[in-house]
Amino acid sequence: MNNSILVVVLASGVAYGTPLLFAALGELLAERSGVLNLGVEGMMLVGAVMGFWAVQRIGGPGGIALVLAVGVAALAGAAIALIHAFLVITLRASQIVSGLALTIFAGGAGLSSYLGNDLNLADAPARHAFQPVDVFGLQDAPVLGPIVFHQTALVYVSWVCVVAVALYLRQTRPGLNVRAVGESPQAADAVGINVARYRYAHTLAGGAFAGVGGACFSLALTPQWVDGLTGGAGWIAIALVIFAFWRPDLCLVGAYFFGAFQALPFALQARGVTVAPELFQALPYVMTVVVLVLVSSGIAKRRLGAPGALGLPYVREER
Amino acid sequence: MKKRTSVLGAVLVAVTVTALVAATAGTAAKQATIKAAWIYVAPHNDGGWSQAHDNGRLYVQKALGSQVKTTFKENIANGPQLEQTVASLVRDGNKIIFGTSFGFFSKKLAAKYPNVLFEQATGTDQAKNLSEYFGAAEDTIYLSGMAAGAASKTGVIGYVVPFAIPEVIRHANAFALGAQATHPGAKIKLIWTNAWFDPTKEKKAAESLKSAGADVLGQNVDSPAAGQYAESVGVPWVGYDNNASKFAPKSWLTAAVYNWGPYYLSRVKAAMAGTWKSGFYYGSIKDGFTSLAPYGPGVTASTKALIAKKKAALVAGSFYEFAGPLWDQSGKLRVAKGKKLSVTDLYAMNWLVKGVIGSPKG
Numbered sequence: 001m002n003n004s005i006l007v008v009v010l011a012s013g014v015a016y017g018t019p020l021l022f023a024a025l026g027e028l029l030a031e032r033s034g035v036l037n038l039g040v041e042g043m044m045l046v047g048a049v050m051g052f053w054a055v056q057r058i059g060g061p062g063g064i065a066l067v068l069a070v071g072v073a074a075l076a077g078a079a080i081a082l083i084h085a086f087l088v089i090t091l092r093a094s095q096i097v098s099g100l101a102l103t104i105f106a107g108g109a110g111l112s113s114y115l116g117n118d119l120n121l122a123d124a125p126a127r128h129a130f131q132p133v134d135v136f137g138l139q140d141a142p143v144l145g146p147i148v149f150h151q152t153a154l155v156y157v158s159w160v161c162v163v164a165v166a167l168y169l170r171q172t173r174p175g176l177n178v179r180a181v182g183e184s185p186q187a188a189d190a191v192g193i194n195v196a197r198y199r200y201a202h203t204l205a206g207g208a209f210a211g212v213g214g215a216c217f218s219l220a221l222t223p224q225w226v227d228g229l230t231g232g233a234g235w236i237a238i239a240l241v242i243f244a245f246w247r248p249d250l251c252l253v254g255a256y257f258f259g260a261f262q263a264l265p266f267a268l269q270a271r272g273v274t275v276a277p278e279l280f281q282a283l284p285y286v287m288t289v290v291v292l293v294l295v296s297s298g299i300a301k302r303r304l305g306a307p308g309a310l311g312l313p314y315v316r317e318e319r
Numbered sequence: 320m321k322k323r324t325s326v327l328g329a330v331l332v333a334v335t336v337t338a339l340v341a342a343t344a345g346t347a348a349k350q351a352t353i354k355a356a357w358i359y360v361a362p363h364n365d366g367g368w369s370q371a372h373d374n375g376r377l378y379v380q381k382a383l384g385s386q387v388k389t390t391f392k393e394n395i396a397n398g399p400q401l402e403q404t405v406a407s408l409v410r411d412g413n414k415i416i417f418g419t420s421f422g423f424f425s426k427k428l429a430a431k432y433p434n435v436l437f438e439q440a441t442g443t444d445q446a447k448n449l450s451e452y453f454g455a456a457e458d459t460i461y462l463s464g465m466a467a468g469a470a471s472k473t474g475v476i477g478y479v480v481p482f483a484i485p486e487v488i489r490h491a492n493a494f495a496l497g498a499q500a501t502h503p504g505a506k507i508k509l510i511w512t513n514a515w516f517d518p519t520k521e522k523k524a525a526e527s528l529k530s531a532g533a534d535v536l537g538q539n540v541d542s543p544a545a546g547q548y549a550e551s552v553g554v555p556w557v558g559y560d561n562n563a564s565k566f567a568p569k570s571w572l573t574a575a576v577y578n579w580g581p582y583y584l585s586r587v588k589a590a591m592a593g594t595w596k597s598g599f600y601y602g603s604i605k606d607g608f609t610s611l612a613p614y615g616p617g618v619t620a621s622t623k624a625l626i627a628k629k630k631a632a633l634v635a636g637s638f639y640e641f642a643g644p645l646w647d648q649s650g651k652l653r654v655a656k657g658k659k660l661s662v663t664d665l666y667a668m669n670w671l672v673k674g675v676i677g678s679p680k681g
């Protein structure tokens with residue numbers, strides 16, 4: 001039963017959806033504060049390479065090395081996000097241009113590749129990697145076992161993060177302030193909220209989440225370093241935020257949906273069902289395009305819950 | 320406001336370009352007498368195909384020292400990017416360029432640069448200044464398939480494959496025939512990733528194959544991701560094109576590998592001496608171009624003996640895996656008893672042998 005195609009696909013949907021989930025949560029935080037960051041792919045790659053570097057260089061027990069490596073990945077992602085934050089918040093540059101530049105600068109043929117070569121990280125397996133854990137001894141439970149109770153620690157951490165982000169945005173005062181900054185920075189500023197500080201903090205947090213998302217690849221899914229390891233996950237994460245109507249809980253659903261969708265053609269092939277490979281390769285991106293088209297009209301944006309000031313630089317006294 | 324944006328954009332782009340150049344150009348030795356370049360489809364340190372070629376480049380560099388200046392370009396995709404890469408390598412004065420992936424060079428491209436010597440691995444196009452080279456990996460892949468068959472208990476073996484082209488189809492067939500030699504009736508399940516090098520897809524393919532019942536994994540793709548997965552779930556693994564045993568020390572069985580260095584050296588030397596001629600080199604187990612990587616701990620002494628015997632027969636010419644009778648997936652006789660497939664047949668192979676589960680169309 002647990003080898004049935006549905007269970008297999010859903011279980012890998014959770015595993016491969018997790019980097020998307022981390023990155024999407026981060027992007028959601030940044031966007032809720034009004035900062036669109038298209039540099040997710042670049043931040044993920046730098047997180048992946050630095051996380052891998054940390055796990056190769058930090059001694060001591062595997063568990064501690066892995067936790068520290070995830071921390072390094074988060075810091076690396078945040079450091080890249082700082083470039084974006086400085087450009088778009090302090091200098092008020094175009095968020096689109098800066099975000100795209102960030103992806104090219106930090107991405108597969110840029111900084112992450114340079115770091116990988118310079119630190120000599122390729123062609124070696126990770127010294128430690130996150131392995132699926134058997135939670136409550138339920139890994140062989142029918143259906144739910146492989147999907148819910150036999151995943152890596154990163155998956156369970158991501159669940160905690162979803163709950164934390166949802167509660168933060170909905171139930172806390174800083175969360176309320178973030179939403180105000182994203183909806184109407186003028187109003188937020190008028191009641192004494194420091195717009196720039198909030199935007200900086202959430203852009204950096206977004207980078208940290210993206211870095212952890214990248215580390216999901218280099219420390220868990222494919223524990224090695226090669227150029228472009230994340231393979232476009234950052235772009236899917238950006239679409240996912242829109243797809244999820246800027247809600248953390250729906251980010252989780254969407255991430256697992258994309259993850260399962262990418263695993264489906266392989267599971268089908270293994271069971272002798274041949275599918276046009278071009279179709280399956282293109283579909284996630286086609287869906288991304290469709291979603292972006294659907295939500296790009298102004299009315300849809302407001303209905304779907306896009307932050308009102310998303311993508312707009314805030315200048316005091318200017319309207 | 321707006322101006323500032325564009326200036327910043329320009330600065331970022333400039334920084335990016337500098338980083339790109341710094342990251343992708345690998346160079347060596349000054350005051351060279353000939354410049355030789357290699358183009359890779361994946362990173363030069365991919366742990367697989369491209370790395371094996373880069374070892375060949377380093378072999379040339381070491382042997383000729385300051386007489387040669389070698390360069391490589393990595394992560395190059397077919398199409399406009401390839402053409403730009405060739406143009407810039409020619410501009411930089413490279414006299415001989417090795418393209419190490421299927422479909423990189425064509426007669427048209429060679430005709431565009433008549434003063435440059437082109438060499439392409441795994442292709443078929445030839446011209447006055449375009450040569451082809453590859454080797455009979457099917458022989459060594461057959462031997463690696465024997466190791467896989469012997470390691471399998473259930474007789475279901477998973478094989479991760481990149482693109483449905485003749486090269487890969489003949490490799491998959493050779494692997495299946497080898498596995499069936501040590502495990503009669505073995506089934507080989509294929510999963511196409513449609514990428515030469517994509518660790519995530521390769522891992523997904525490996526996971527799917529295991530969940531569909533495979534108890535041994537093999538591959539014709541370039542990254543060691545399937546091997547890392549095999550190691551984590553305790554399943555034996557046959558690699559391809561590079562000794563990647565360090566990625567899966569316990570699961571590693573063996574792999575068919577290539578020794579590109581000596582061929583590269585002879586061609587660069589010929590280019591320097593002006594004796595270079597277009598040709599079609601098909602290396603073999605006999606001249607040492609193809610061989611098996613060292614065995615892992617899971618290969619038993621009796622399996623090693625079986626493989627050694629078969630290898631001797633291959634070298635002596637008394638055995639050939641693509642000699643008839645051979646049947647296809649549907650059970651139709653494709654090669655009659657007493658007939659043999661020629662290299663030309665192998666370069667056009669579009670059918671899978673009996674016992675392979677999967678489509679020859681990808």
